[in-house]
Amino acid sequence: LDTLMYLSSCSILCFLIVHELVPLDFSVEILMDSTTATAELGWTIYPALGWEEVSGYDENMNTIRTYQVCNVFDNNQNNWVRTKYISRRGAQRIHVEMKFSVRDCSSIPSVPGSCKETFNLYYYETDSDTANKLSPAWMENPWIKVDTIAADESFSQVDLGVRVMKINTEVRSFGPVSRQGFYLAFQDYGGCMSLIAVRIFYRKCPRVVLNGAVFPETLSGAESTSLVAARGVCVPNGEEVDVPIKLYCNGDGEWMVPIGRCMCKAGHEAVENGTVCRGESC
CATH class of the missing domain: 2.60.40.1770 (ephrin a2 ectodomain)
Structure with missing residues (x-):
């Protein structure tokens, strides 16, 4: 029940993020921005009972799409969500900006020791959009790990009670990339979190x-x-x-x-x- 309260609260409270993504400038070229989606993002999920796509709202009450997962009472979690194919458009180094919220494991009653407050970021290069539900395999190699992403701030039931969300922003980059495009994947292995916004870009002069x-x-x-x-x-x-x-x-x-x-x-x-x-x- 406690985890379900978190998920439903996040769907309501995500409008508090107020589009805090890095301001656009002439040195940034956007490849993908999840907050601009006008319909379902439709990213691929594995397994079916892992990540879930839900609606949230920005400060102007515009609908945005987010992904969340909270299977903290089940051991041996390995939940993946993969973006659609992204053309690199000549870029050699890719930057990924992520906004997310994470529940403090110690604030969840009777949660097992397997509860996590981090997730992994991966990428997979390819010359065409050939991915399906089974390929590339849901594991490191063929995926290339960029980093383990940790929250600077996690939230508790007290924060939910006063309707305060603690949003984390992390930016990672990877390269060199040389194929025509790539996919990103986010791996949860036992956390209670919401992936609120993802922006993928490259830099130019x-x-x-x-x-x-x-x-x-x-x-x-x-x-x-x-x-x-x-x-x-x-x-x-x-x-x-x-x-x-x-x-x-x-x-x-x-x-x-x-x-x-x-x-x-x-x-x-x-x-x-x-x-x-x-x-x-x-």
Whole structure:
């Protein structure tokens, strides 16, 4: 009964999350955002009595879809939920932002020692959407484990009584990825939790004009410490001086380490912060 109270309460209280996902910016390209779903997410569940998809609400009373599980009184749990196929769109490193709530095991009366307050995150690469209910197998290898995800805050029956949810946010990344796409999977092995929101994205450095040159949009590298070089092209009526002009895109989608510059040709002057070479007679 106590676990059922948690599940029903989460369905009602999930509107308290107030879309606290990392604010969008030009360095982020979204591959999948569960909060934007207008119908059932329809992720694949194994076994049937494990994770359950339910409806919650955001701060504007818009319906969102969440997954929850609470089989804490049964030993040897191994519950998986797998996303739909996600195209990587050229990205080499993938970021996963998860919002979730976890029940404090010590606050559940008579709960066995197998109760957990963590879950596992996995990914599986493939060139096409070929997964079914049995494949890939529900186990590590062929899946690749990203990390065990732990809650900074768990909640108790007292929190439910005063209608307070403690929402955790964790971000993990993995790479390099090289196939056309991938699946994510979340494994529960004995917790009482709700997977409230999942956002999958990659980082890029947006197109920019700097030092008299135009640098194209550039995807970040395969590792968090990677620096990807981008070659600049001088703005019209500009010409390169010194060395070939470059910028480097880091793992956070930020431009850094400018090398070289362009100057306006004779008879032109730099205006608009050096982004335009205008004829001096204009």
